[in-house]
Amino acid sequence: MSILTVDSIVAGYGSMEVLHGVSLEVEKGQIVCLLGPNGAGKTTLLRAVFGVMRPWQGKVLFKDQDISGFPSESIAHLGMCYVPQEDNIFPSLTVQENLEMGAFIRKDDWQPRLEEIYGFFPDLTDRRKSRAGELSGGMRQMLAIGRALMLNPELLLLDEPSTGLAPFLVNQIFDRIKTLNEQGVTILVVEQNAQALQSADKAYILEGGEKQAEGSAQELLEDKEIGKLYLGR
């Protein structure tokens, strides 16, 4: 069953069209990876899906509901969460306050969830009272994901979680993403790092605002042509 359907999305900034009609599908329970070089339109796609910007044309369906053009404020209520690539924390708030803000719209008791998140990212536990702006890159990324997880999302959108991280941290983050998925969270992750394919079920390759290839992660990894053109091997 498809949890997210993106249907020929056209979007851009000002008068510059970035996405020229991109479609993709995310099945429930999968990790779907959207690969592509800088400027391919990956971030724009996530922003258009999550209502940070309004798509010019096309449709976004989440759990069979048409959410195209919904503002992000409303989408957060539906069970989808988004971790932007940059500026994904509240720097002057403490770690704990960042997570609390993640749960802002929850009406029920989110305290147990908070402890679960600290259990999931134990490094954050000792830094509860630190200002988020003082954290290292890896910890910031964990906090950003933790903030999004406070709402128990069914679908998590991650924008290049590996950017700027040392290789061992990249492994750690991908390992956490894999674990999340095993716990039942569907994941759409945007990456430049082809390593993301290792843990993905399905992948799309995006370049120049158009879909260049799609297939199971295995197929794309084995395809020599694609490897040479897009994955740098």
Added chain:
Amino acid sequence: MAELIVYGIILGSIIALGSVGLTLIWGITELFNCAHGDQITVGAYIALIFTSLFARIGFLQAKVGPFSFSWGLLLSFIPAILISVVLAILIDRWVYKPLRKTGAHFMTGFIASIGVAWAMRGLIYIIWGAEFHFYAKGLRPMLFLPLGIKLRTDEIFIMVVAWAAVAAVYLFLNRTKMGKAIRALADNASLARVAGINTERMLIWTWGIAGVLIAIAGILYGIETQLRPEMGWIFLLPLFAAVILGGKGSITGALAGGIILGLAQQVSTMWLQPTYKPAVAFLLMILVLIFRPKGIFGRRKV
């Protein structure tokens, strides 16, 4: 010198009061509200109306303890704050919200806020004229403190009220869910929306808080000096300087910036004519913009 430092802290406390709302609104909406100063003027004049109304009730005419003002003025804080809150929220709903909805450039909001400022000041000129007004006639009792510090009793009141208000707002922003969300918005508005925080609802709260602080700042400034139509407009400059010094959206920054501005302006009178006080504020602002555009406490570029 000691005396100038004390005066600086008093002036700084009032600047700090005004700058908290300004920095929050700037952080959340990108709007640099030029009407903030004239809203301060309006707050002060509203208290003037109520003080003279209350003066008809005999016992409210009596002076409060050792201070120069009456119980009537003290009571006037309540209606002045309420009206200032409503006014702040209405200005936002009627002027700035439509601009936000159309995605107008921040400069458009800036110019619109100058329009709001001039409209309010025009109204004050029409109703009260250009002359000075005072909350109370007669002598202002003085205190003689060690180190040759002469202080009006009123000034003790000003400091206590200003810091109590700042402390209350600080607690609200740090301890309550709503307050934390306002800080989150001022910090990273786009991420706050991604987390589902309703910006427009939070903005009503933010303008409300700004309205409370504006009214208090206006009345305290009126007690310290006198009421005149340009009082707030002139006050806007040190407010801007304090907020820029503190960094966009930073509350601690705005508080520290306010005190620094107050001190710099007063202490400068050791060497400069008091007329040049605004120039000192300007100079500080320019230096900060050149050497530390993020402000002292800020993390983001202006």
